[in-house]
Amino acid sequence: MITAGLDIGSLSAKALILRDDEILGWHVIAARPDPEDSAREVMAGALGKAGLSMDDIEFTVGTGYGRKAVPFARAVESEISCHGMGAGWLMPGVRTVIDIGGQDAKAVRIDDSGRVVRYAYNDKCASGTGRFLEIVAGVMGIGLDELGPVSLRARNPVSLSNQCVVFAETEIISLINEGRDKADIVAGLHRALAHRVASLARSIEPEPAVAMTGGVAKNPGMFKALEEALGTGITRCDIDPQAIGALGAALIARERAAKGGAGA
Amino acid sequence: MIVSGCDVGSLATKAVILNERSVLAQAVVPSSFDPARSADEAMGRALEQAGLRLSDIRYCVGTGYGRERIPFVSKAVSEIACHAKGAHWLIPTARTVIDIGGQDCKAIRLDARGNVVKFLTNDKCAAGTGRFLEVMARILGLGLEELGNQRGKAGEPIQLASTCTVWAQAEVIHHLNAKKDIADIAHAVNRAMAARVAILARGVGIERDLVMTGGVAKNKGVTSTLEELLGTGIRRLRLDPQVIGALGAAVIAKEQAEGGKA
Numbered sequence: 001m002i003t004a005g006l007d008i009g010s011l012s013a014k015a016l017i018l019r020d021d022e023i024l025g026w027h028v029i030a031a032r033p034d035p036e037d038s039a040r041e042v043m044a045g046a047l048g049k050a051g052l053s054m055d056d057i058e059f060t061v062g063t064g065y066g067r068k069a070v071p072f073a074r075a076v077e078s079e080i081s082c083h084g085m086g087a088g089w090l091m092p093g094v095r096t097v098i099d100i101g102g103q104d105a106k107a108v109r110i111d112d113s114g115r116v117v118r119y120a121y122n123d124k125c126a127s128g129t130g131r132f133l134e135i136v137a138g139v140m141g142i143g144l145d146e147l148g149p150v151s152l153r154a155r156n157p158v159s160l161s162n163q164c165v166v167f168a169e170t171e172i173i174s175l176i177n178e179g180r181d182k183a184d185i186v187a188g189l190h191r192a193l194a195h196r197v198a199s200l201a202r203s204i205e206p207e208p209a210v211a212m213t214g215g216v217a218k219n220p221g222m223f224k225a226l227e228e229a230l231g232t233g234i235t236r237c238d239i240d241p242q243a244i245g246a247l248g249a250a251l252i253a254r255e256r257a258a259k260g261g262a263g264a
Numbered sequence: 265m266i267v268s269g270c271d272v273g274s275l276a277t278k279a280v281i282l283n284e285r286s287v288l289a290q291a292v293v294p295s296s297f298d299p300a301r302s303a304d305e306a307m308g309r310a311l312e313q314a315g316l317r318l319s320d321i322r323y324c325v326g327t328g329y330g331r332e333r334i335p336f337v338s339k340a341v342s343e344i345a346c347h348a349k350g351a352h353w354l355i356p357t358a359r360t361v362i363d364i365g366g367q368d369c370k371a372i373r374l375d376a377r378g379n380v381v382k383f384l385t386n387d388k389c390a391a392g393t394g395r396f397l398e399v400m401a402r403i404l405g406l407g408l409e410e411l412g413n414q415r416g417k418a419g420e421p422i423q424l425a426s427t428c429t430v431w432a433q434a435e436v437i438h439h440l441n442a443k444k445d446i447a448d449i450a451h452a453v454n455r456a457m458a459a460r461v462a463i464l465a466r467g468v469g470i471e472r473d474l475v476m477t478g479g480v481a482k483n484k485g486v487t488s489t490l491e492e493l494l495g496t497g498i499r500r501l502r503l504d505p506q507v508i509g510a511l512g513a514a515v516i517a518k519e520q521a522e523g524g525k526a
Contacts, residue, residue, distance in 0.1 A: 103431075125389070126430035135430070166390035166399065166429045167367065174297075 001257055002052065003059045005249025006039055006073060007082065008066030011102035012215065013038035015046035016246035017057070018254060025049030026243040035066025043072070059257035061249040077252050079245055080108055080119050086248030087211045088114025091235050096206035098226070098234075099244070100197060100216035102130040107201040114248075118204045126165045128196035130216045135165055136189050139172050140182065147186055151221030154187030163196065187221065194225035201230060209235050217241035266316065267323045267521055269513025270303050270337060271346065272330030275366030275394065276479065277302035278510040279310040281321070282518060289313035290507045299330025307336065323521040325513040329367075341516050343509055344372055344383050350512025351475040352378030355499050359471040362461060362490070363509070364480035366394040369461055371468040384467045390429040392460030394480050399429055400453040403436055404446055412483030416451030424456040432456060454485025461486070462493040473499045481505035 002024070007014040009031060016026040027045030032038045039062070047053060054072065062073035063082040070076075079099075087097040088110045097108045104123035111117055122128045126135075137144050151157075158175055162168045168189075175185050193216075201210075212234050216222050218241060227234050237244060266288070271278040277295045281288040291309035295302045303326070311317060318336060326337035327346040334340070343363070351361045352374060361372040368387035375381050390396055401411040416422075422439060426432045432453075439449045457480070476498050480486055482505060487498050503511060 124426075124428060124431075126428050131430060163388060164390050164429075166395055 001058055001254060002056050003061075003250050003253035003257055004043065004046065004057045005082065005246040005251070005253055006043060006060065006062045006067075006070050007064040007079070007245035007249060008035045008038050008062065008070060009064045009101060012242060013042040013064075013066070014243045014246040015042040016243050016250050017046050017050040017052065018247070018250040023239065023247070024052070026240060026246060028240060028242050031066070035069035036071060038066060039070040039072075059253040061253040061256065063245055063249045075253070075256055077249060080106060080116055080121070082245045082248030082252065083213055084108045084110040084116045084248065085114040085251050086244035086246070087213055087237070088112075089251055090237060090239065090244065090247060091209070091211050094209045094211040094235055096201065096204070096208070096210045098197060098201055098210060098212050099214040100130055100212070100222070101214045102134065105129050105197050105200055107204050107206065109204050109207060114251075120200050120203045122200055127163050127168070128193070128200060130214070132165050132168070132193050133189065133216065133219070135169060136172055139169055140176070140186065142182075142186065147190070148219035148221035150183050151187040151190045152224065153183040154181070156181070156184050157191055158184050158188035160188050160192045163192070168192065187225075190221045190225040191229070194222065194229040197226060198229035206230070208232055211235040211237065213237060213241045213244040215242050265322050265518065265521055266320055267514050267517035268307065268310070268321045269346065269510040269515070269517055270307055270324060270326050270334055271328040271343070271507070271509035271513060272299045272303050272326065272334060273328045273365055273509075276506060277306040277328070277330075278507045279306040280507050280510040280514045281310050281314045281316065282511070282514040287503065287511070288316070290504060290510070292504065292506055295330070299333040300335050302330065303334040303336070323517040325517040325520065327509055327513045338517070339520060341513060344370060344380055344385070346509045346512035346516065347477050348372050348374045348380045348512065349378050349515045350508035350510070351477055353511060353515045354501055354503060354508070355473055355475055357473045358475040358499065360465070360468065360474045362465050362474070362476045364394055364461060364476070364478040366398070366479070369393050369464055371465040373468045373471060382468050384464050386464055391427050391432070392457065392464065394478070396429050396432075396457055396460075397453065397480065397483065399433060400436055403433060403440070404450055404453070406446070406450060408479075409482065411450050412454065412485050414447040414450030414454070414485060416448045417445060421455070422448050422452040424452050427460060451485060454483060455489045458486045458489035458493060462490060465490075465494060470494055470496060472496055475499050475501065477501070477505045477508035479506045
């Protein structure tokens with residue numbers, strides 16, 4: 001059986017195609033202003049990678065902020081459920097999923113079948129989300145992809161006194177003016193974000209193993225910082241960590257199709 | 265007896281010279297990176313206005329974020345105590361003071377003698393501080409004063425859904441791109457600011473009279489929304505609301521000098 005999952009976020013859109021227990025392909029694009037355009041484009045990309053056409057897909061589930069705008073989805077599911085399901089299936093043994101996106105962060109505890117037991121969510125304050133790194137990367141003139149590698153070169157990471165992105169921005173400028181090493185500043189920023197996300201995670205009493213998903217999980221500096229902040233190792237995904245929500249949606253699509261295709 | 269107060273804030277430095285019941289001079293200068301230099305500049309300006317020299321000042325109290333680094337003060341006192349004292353000196357019936365600074369916000373309840381009974385401050389989150397307005401004014405291409413004077417025209421006012429300055433900034437840009445009227449967006453910004461401050465103010469329990477100090481007290485959009493949200497009027501001050509911390513510092517300087525503790 002072939003199913004698809006679409007995760008239409010505010011900054012990026014992801015699609016993943018699944019045949020039974022095999023991932024046939026996935027695709028990630030920057031979100032378009034119209035979520036329906038994002039859905040069509042990202043789906044076409046994933047179908048291309050899988051060498052399939054729309055007719056081959058038996059059931060599609062949509063998730064993410066733009067989930068209601070996926071014209072070909074037969075059901076929608078929350079991002080929390082999809083991230084839990086995707087991470088649980090891909091990394092058996094994982095009981096806590098930390099997802100850091102461009103505009104939010106989630107901590108989700110799951111059982112051995114990937115079902116959500118407990119979760120916490122922040123989309124109110126930018127400082128605990130990927131947006132924090134995006135803004136500071138801009139201030140420092142460093143590409144988002146370089147932040148992680150730069151942070152790993154730090155010898156004496158700075159300790160930031162501000163949590164708020166707006167105040168931290170000013171603090172970074174004065175640290176640069178004081179001549180502090182770039183790598184030390186960047187590592188300090190990773191620690192600050194990890195500290196915020198770790199408090200979110202602690203609120204759900206995380207259980208090992210812990211996995212990190214979402215765009216920020218591509219950053220090796222964040223792995224290190226979050227491992228330190230939580231005092232535990234973090235399991236790495238062997239597919240693009242941004243595609244885990246879409247994977248979960250495709251898995252839920254498979255379940256729904258098996259049950260006779262009842263839509264939500 | 266001539267005394268003075270100097271308030272070195274994150275954005276502006278203020279100095280007030282007091283002789284008994286009369287304010288001889290008041291000065292506001294932008295803060296530089298060096299608190300000592302900002303303090304010298306503000307005090308120099310005030311002394312010049314009053315036609316005095318530093319040696320004429322019997323006692324000087326410093327306050328504000330840079331208070332520990334002012335070279336000429338005899339004593340440093342917290343901003344909370346200074347704002348309470350300054351507001352009370354001007355309006356003896358004042359029982360609640362809301363002070364919005366460039367990077368923080370304080371709500372203070374005081375007793376009949378101007379002493380602090382209870383206070384709450386926010387300096388962790390830019391929302392609800394002067395910084396929020398500064399960020400928004402820049403995007404809207406307005407001066408801070410202009411931002412405060414904008415009155416919304418729309419029948420259906422714009423509402424900002426986010427509290428976080430970063431997210432609210434994205435909302436404002438969205439409204440600008442959608443060609444919404446600048447005055448309507450500015451009004452929404454002022455209302456969002458007031459809503460955030462009202463939460464802090466309710467936390468100390470509002471008692472009349474209510475006084476507002478700090479630069480944001482000059483923003484009519486914020487003050488009128490706050491009056492509406494808190495269900496009480498805000499007493500107008502006869503001095504620049506930005507210098508009330510420095511005024512309070514000067515009042516404390518007078519008490520110190522009189523108490524023989526100088």
